Amino acid sequence: MTGLGLATAENGKAISSFGDRLIRSLEYLRFKARSHNAIYACETVSRVVSEQHKYRLYIEMFPKEWEQSTRSLYRAGHFRAYSERTNEFFQFVNDTCFPLLEYWQDDPELELERFTIPAMNFDLCCEEVDFAHLRDSYLAGLIFYFLEDDEIWNYFSAKYAVDKESLPPIKTAHANIWKEKHGAKAKPFSDLIRLVDHSTGNPWLDVTNCQYPEFFEWDKETVDWLTEAYQAANLYFKNLEQLDKRIEEDAQTFFSELISFWNNGKVGSGGKANR
Numbered sequence: 001m002t003g004l005g006l007a008t009a010e011n012g013k014a015i016s017s018f019g020d021r022l023i024r025s026l027e028y029l030r031f032k033a034r035s036h037n038a039i040y041a042c043e044t045v046s047r048v049v050s051e052q053h054k055y056r057l058y059i060e061m062f063p064k065e066w067e068q069s070t071r072s073l074y075r076a077g078h079f080r081a082y083s084e085r086t087n088e089f090f091q092f093v094n095d096t097c098f099p100l101l102e103y104w105q106d107d108p109e110l111e112l113e114r115f116t117i118p119a120m121n122f123d124l125c126c127e128e129v130d131f132a133h134l135r136d137s138y139l140a141g142l143i144f145y146f147l148e149d150d151e152i153w154n155y156f157s158a159k160y161a162v163d164k165e166s167l168p169p170i171k172t173a174h175a176n177i178w179k180e181k182h183g184a185k186a187k188p189f190s191d192l193i194r195l196v197d198h199s200t201g202n203p204w205l206d207v208t209n210c211q212y213p214e215f216f217e218w219d220k221e222t223v224d225w226l227t228e229a230y231q232a233a234n235l236y237f238k239n240l241e242q243l244d245k246r247i248e249e250d251a252q253t254f255f256s257e258l259i260s261f262w263n264n265g266k267v268g269s270g271g272k273a274n275r
Contacts, residue, residue, distance in 0.1 A: 050113060051086055053218065058089040060220055065092060081111045097223060098204075098230040114215040117207065117226065120233055121198060125210040131155055137243035140255065141196035144170060144262055160251035167252075168259050176265025188243055189261040195236060204233035 055073075059066045069088060071077070077087030090112065094100040102118050122134065124145055131139060136159075143152055147170060156162040178199070182190045191200075198206045203226070207214065216222050246254045260268045 047081070051083060054082070054086045054089055057218060057220060057223075058085070058092075061223065062089070062092050078108055079110055079112060080108050093223065097227040112218075114217055116213040116215055117204060119207045119209050120204045120237075121195065121206070121208070123208045123210060124196070124198070125208060135237075135240050135244055136247050137192060137240045138196065140243070140247065140258060141192045143255075144173070144193070145196065156251060156255070160247065162251050162255055167255055168263065170259055171263045173262055174265035177262060179265075183267075186261055186267045188239070189258055189267065191236065191239060192243060192258075193262070195240075200236065202229050202233050202236065204230055205236060 065088075069085060071084040071088045073083050073085050075084050076082070077084040079087055079090065082090075090100060094102075099118060100115060105112070105115065122138070122142075124142075134142075136156075139152060139155070146152060153162070153164045157164065173193075177190060177193055179190075194200045195205060198208060200206055203214070216226065243254075257267050260266070
């Protein structure tokens with residue numbers, strides 16, 4: 001089991017724990033006893049190589065924590081397919097980079113050779129509209145996707161006295177709303193619609209619970225990219241605060257401009273509905 005010896009050498013510390021030495025010996029004896037089985041031997045080597053890869057990634061990403069760690073390289077941790085040290089690495093990623101161990105990824109029997117990320121966005125395909133847990137600006141963006149649902153309009157009518165009848169009718173979305181660049185006045189509307197539409201280009205915002213999950217590999221480039229994307233996703237939601245404020249100040253004008261942007265690809269007064 002030379003792979004495990006490599007991990008110890010990289011740590012720069014001899015294995016002093018009797019428990020670790022015993023587990024290491026038992027692992028070796030089990031491997032020797034069953035090595036005549038080619039499939040088992042391949043599985044064992046694959047497991048060792050996988051663990052070594054995660055140790056190296058741990059060292060690369062969290063060198064100080066690796067040096068200070070006292071977690072075993074051999075005893076199984078919460079995820080039983082991995083050592084305590086690898087489990088510690090998973091926890092560091094979860095605590096400092098992005099939520100890795102939430103929702104369905106907390107099964108002790110799970111093998112995290114590749115991993116998925118949870119959806120941060122509202123699922124249009126399978127969720128009921130829960131007003132209590134949505135920002136008013138996000139709820140406003142849903143009017144284009146729930147055209148036959150008067151409940152949203154009733155909410156804004158009761159809270160902000162919005163008169164739907166005096167607003168322009170909602171038409172087919174203008175092609176320009178999907179452009180990447182907009183002026184300062186239109187960009188918040190574009191960001192809102194992209195967020196609601198799950199077309200931001202950010203995996204945390206575009207993934208839904210209804211689609212087949214995307215699996216990610218354990219490499220530093222992927223972890224760094226998902227970490228940056230997670231921070232950007234949180235900023236995306238924070239930027240909705242300016243739209244919330246505009247709704248509070250003048251909801252009628254806000255909806256007029258939002259519908260104008262949807263219909264025409266630019267922000268204007270929107271005008272009155274022709275009736």
